[in-house]
Amino acid sequence: MSVYIDILFLQNIIVNYGILLVTQKLSGRYSTALRKLISATVGAAYLVVMLLCPRIGTLYTIGGKIMLSILMVSIAFPCQRLKNWFKALLSFYISSFIFAGAGFALMSFLNQGIYFKNGEFYTQMKSDGMLLILTLATGFLMVRAFTDIFRKRIEKDSYIVKTYISLDGKTVCVDALIDTGNSLTDPVSQWPVMIAELESIRELLPDGMVKWFENWTQMSAAPSYDENAEWIKRIRLIPFNSIGTQNGMLPGFKPDGVCVEKEELCFERTQVVVCISRSRLSSAEQYRAIISPEMVTA
Known part of the structure; x- marks a missing residue:
């Protein structure tokens, strides 16, 4: 041959x-x-x-x-x-x-x-x-x-894991719950979506963007394009449905990377969206972010 x-x-x-x-x-x-x-x-x-x-x-x-x-x-x-x-x-x-x-x-x-x-x-x-x-x-x-x-x-059990979010040379660490019920994805890119409390990642964001996430539904509070041209490219709006909320929308952004530590393993993702929650995710403050099982699986 x-x-x-x-x-x-x-x-x-x-x-x-x-x-x-x-x-x-x-x-x-x-x-x-x-x-x-x-x-x-x-x-x-x-x-x-x-x-x-x-x-x-x-x-x-x-x-x-x-x-x-x-x-x-x-x-x-x-x-x-x-x-x-x-x-x-x-x-x-x-x-x-x-x-x-x-x-x-x-x-x-x-x-x-x-x-x-x-x-x-x-x-x-x-x-x-x-x-x-x-x-x-x-x-x-x-x-x-x-x-x-x-x-x-x-997915038989839920875990709380250390999650590191990186952006523009800065990194914050938050405790995140692996929620088997979280199947949110970006409808455009199909990237997995995690949800984080605004206060837990405030130091990661520019002041102008913190104000925008706090008042994103008010167009007058949105930052100007000139001041945040780079951030405009990062912003995402993710649709969702939940009990009591139909056709809802979550504001978010694309970080440089997310690293989840679980059982001495590190799962790194760059194709992920971080959505912002202005309220507490855990009444007992056990965790300050929610991630999907997809982010900690092969």
């Missing part, structure tokens, strides 16, 4: 990127698209070197594969905490097994030469594009099923 290096290289970049996307979901660690792309390219380049330099026996050993996985995870998910890094590495291995399983399942179902070898993706199918679509789709469906089961297990 003829092997076209350029096609094989591109195929493995795509599959490696998919594996890294799943790794990100399972580990709860955020990675930029550029980091994942660089990491995926490194993995694909490893395969090319293996094919062009078969005499380098180290590349075919388990040790070589482990070093490659460590390098790829370090590039895509640089972590300050060793535990979080090991979780990302374990998630990478799980993701690789999931995609390998998806490949073998397709091989059995379609009776085609679809397989993983030496940790890389190969195919004898006539339609490489169709193979990629089928393998990626099957892999992601398997991950979705796995994470849904995992999510149901952690």
Whole structure:
């Protein structure tokens, strides 16, 4: 069988990127698209070197594969905490097994030469594009099923966790309740929404924006565009329904990032909206924010 290096290289970049996307979901660690792309390219380049330099026996050993996985995870998910890094590495291995399983399942179902070898993706199918679509789709469906089961297990109880909200170089820490009934999302971006008491994050916000959140329903109290041009881009209005309130609206903003600490794990999110509550969320002051289970799941 003829092997076209350029096609094989591109195929493995795509599959490696998919594996890294799943790794990100399972580990709860955020990675930029550029980091994942660089990491995926490194993995694909490893395969090319293996094919062009078969005499380098180290590349075919388990040790070589482990070093490659460590390098790829370090590039895509640089972590300050060793535990979080090991979780990302374990998630990478799980993701690789999931995609390998998806490949073998397709091989059995379609009776085609679809397989993983030496940790890389190969195919004898006539339609490489169709193979990629089928393998990626099957892999992601398997991950979705796995994470849904995992999510149901952690949703049996509610937790109060430390949550760090970052904005313009500032960070505040609030106690947040993981509320299984909170399914609020931004209708435009579909990002998860957390709710925080205004007083708990007051020091994070400019004075003009604090006043705006206090009186946001009064148009005359809104800050001018000239004074808060950057903030205008961050503001979100999230519709909601609750008992006694139909077609309500919550004001919020997009932070630079949110980090939730749960059971010695850190779940980082940049795609999240923080909505503001002017009243207390807990009468006993046990918590000052509410987050959804999605923010602390793989």
